[in-house]
Every structure is written in C-alpha cells, then in structure tokens.
Amino acid sequence: MTSAQNGSPTRALVLGGGGAVGIAWQTGLLSGLRDAGVDFASADTVVGTSAGALVGALLSGGREVTDALASLAALKEIIDLDSLAAGDQAFLEIMRQARPDADLQHALRAIGRAANEADTFNEEVYLNLFNTLDGTAWPSNYRCTAIDTESGDLVVWDQGSGVPLVHAVAASCAIPSLFPTVTINGRRYMDGGLFSTLNTTSAPQTDVLVVLSCHPLESKGTGGGGSLATSVAPNAELAPLRRSRRLMALEPDFSHIGEPVNMMDPNVVIEAFQIGRRQSADAVAPILAVWKHEGERRETK
Numbered sequence: 015m016t017s018a019q020n021g022s023p024t025r026a027l028v029l030g031g032g033g034a035v036g037i038a039w040q041t042g043l044l045s046g047l048r049d050a051g052v053d054f055a056s057a058d059t060v061v062g063t064s065a066g067a068l069v070g071a072l073l074s075g076g077r078e079v080t081d082a083l084a085s086l087a088a089l090k091e092i093i094d095l096d097s098l099a100a101g102d103q104a105f106l107e108i109m110r111q112a113r114p115d116a117d118l119q120h121a122l123r124a125i126g127r128a129a130n131e132a133d134t135f136n137e138e139v140y141l142n143l144f145n146t147l148d149g150t151a152w153p154s155n156y157r158c159t160a161i162d163t164e165s166g167d168l169v170v171w172d173q174g175s176g177v178p179l180v181h182a183v184a185a186s187c188a189i190p191s192l193f194p195t196v197t198i199n200g201r202r203y204m205d206g207g208l209f210s211t212l213n214t215t216s217a218p219q220t221d222v223l224v225v226l227s228c229h230p231l232e233s234k235g236t237g238g239g240g241s242l243a244t245s246v247a248p249n250a251e252l253a254p255l256r257r258s259r260r261l262m263a264l265e266p267d268f269s270h271i272g273e274p275v276n277m278m279d280p281n282v283v284i285e286a287f288q289i290g291r292r293q294s295a296d297a298v299a300p301i302l303a304v305w306k307h308e309g310e311r312r313e314t315k
Contacts, residue, residue: 023221023260025305026059028214029066029073030248031207032228033189033277034089035286036065037082039266040226042290043297044069044079050298052305054224060156061170061217064207065228065277067158067186068144071179074153081146083287088143090280092135093192098278101192104132108190119166122208126163129190129204137194144180144187152179159206159213160185163195168206170216192278212248214255222304223255225263228277262304264297266290 029040044054054060055073062070072079108128112121134140157172160182171182177198185196185203195202206213211229231249248263255261268275271285 024058024218025056025222025224026061026217026220027054027057027070027073028212028217028223028225029060029062029070030213030225030227030229031064031066031186031205031211033065034086034280035275035277035282036228036266037069037086038283038286039228039290040066040069041079041082042287042292043226043264043294044073044290046291046294047298047301048079050294052298052301054305058155058220059217060153061213062156062158062183062186063211063213063216064187064189064205066226067183067206068147070156070158071147071150071153071183074156075147075150075179076153077146077150083283084146085143086280086283092139092143093280095279095281098192098276098280101134101189102276102278104191105189118209122161122166123164125190125208126161126166126195126202126204129188129195130163130202132191132194134192134194137196140188140194141180141184141196144184147180147183150179157216158182158186159216160188160196160203161206161208163202163204168209168213168216169203170213189278210246210251212251214251219258221259223259223261224301224305225252225261227263227265229265231263231265260304262301264293264301267293 060070060074068082069079072081108125112124152173154173157170159168159170162169171177181196181198186206188196188204190204195204212227227248232247252263275282
C-alpha cells in the first residue's frame, strides 16, 4: 500500500498481544488518546493479535474500546488465580517439551497438539467471553492473527475471509492450556501471539505505522500468559520497518507495580488501565506528529 492518490499518507495501527493486562493497558491508552483527539479508528489497516485482536475489533468497528473491560470482568468470574497459575505451569511444561529453540515450526505444531488435548473449560463458554462483539460487523480495515494448531502456520483473517468476527478474535486470544482452542471451518486455532506478539508483517506497507506493544520493546515474551520465551523481541521485528516508513512504537510502563508482570493477572487489570490513561497524556503530541504525518511526507517504496 502506497500513499493515497490525494496525497494523504496511508496509515496502519498494530495492536500487540499481552493477555488481560495488555487489553486493559491498550484500552486505557486508546481511550485517553481518543479523548485528546487521536482517532485511530480512521487507520487504513488495524492489525490485532491476541489482546490486540479484541481491542482492535472494537476500535475499528466503531465501538467504545472500554467495552473490552466487560470481557475481562466476565473472565474473572470463570478463572481464579489458582487456575491461572496451573495454566501457566502447564504451558511452560508444553514449551519445554516442544523445544522451540530447536525448531520453531515443529514446536508450534507440538504446542498445538497439546492445546487441543488440554483440559480447559468448554469452547462455548470461552466464546461467550467475547459477546461484547455481538452484532458488530467485520470492519473493512481490520485483520487479526491466529495459529493453526495442526500446521503451526500463522493465519491472518480479514473481512473477506468468511470467518465470524467473534470466533476469529477468540481464536487469536486462545492461550494454550488456559483457554480452549477455537474451531473454525473444521480446523482448530490458538493464540496468534505465540511466536511474535506483534505480527507486524501482517500489516501492509504504509507511510505511517503506529505499534502498541503490551510487552517491553526489548523483551522476548515475558510475564506469563502464553508467550514463547524465544519470541522475537518487538524492537528486532520493528527495526527493518523503520527504514521504509514513519514508525512509532509504544510500550507500557509497569515499573512501579513490579516486573515481570503476569499478563493474565486479573488483580493488575485496573491499574494497567490507569497506567495506559496516564501514558496517553505524554504520547499525544508525538503520536499526532506521526499519525498526521506532519512535515515532509515520506513515500513508501
């Protein structure tokens, strides 16, 4: 995708994965930016992975991003800290046996098999967590990611994929061992953030790219909630993109609540939302400078 014919820059927003805490942080940040006049819903493309899949679907669908908090409240009703700890421990054991450092694709297939066999709650119950999206048509500028449990391949769904929005978003968020895999057209899918928490390659080339990473930009998937320890660090993934477009990436500042943060800890959700709101105040000016492409416009190649 190159610059629009009228000279306006093309723009993409990437919302990364990061569990319940990531949903809350992105929601706080985006709602604060919206109140300050930053309209990300106007992006040519919005790409969501895991936490970002739910937030991105609401944003691009013209909904209030704070509706995502209803899903988090529903989640808290069906999963407690003991279940969370057991799910994380089970995932770490799956990851150890899969050996992603040796062969990532093989590891993802092994994780997929284990995810399909995991003793989690019912898929229908899981899908109900996303009923805040009921009645929302698939937005024309929205895509989300998931991983096919059988092949280990990353899939990217958009409006033309013929996949129900609720199922696609739920699949993108389906952390192995904690949540059930999601069945779509006879195949089963799991969390799209298992290798890359951002999946920026799923966005088309645009003049402007804004990335909201729920994990520190130099990290490799820390803090529980299903991220592979060998995931590429966000900054390493973004480095080549900086050469061809104007790019801004934001990360959360969880320093005063202790790190690493378990990204599925429901007790951190409200604080993460408030952190996002506070960060939005400092982010408004630099984001507007990039999003509105002030100054000389750079053409993508």
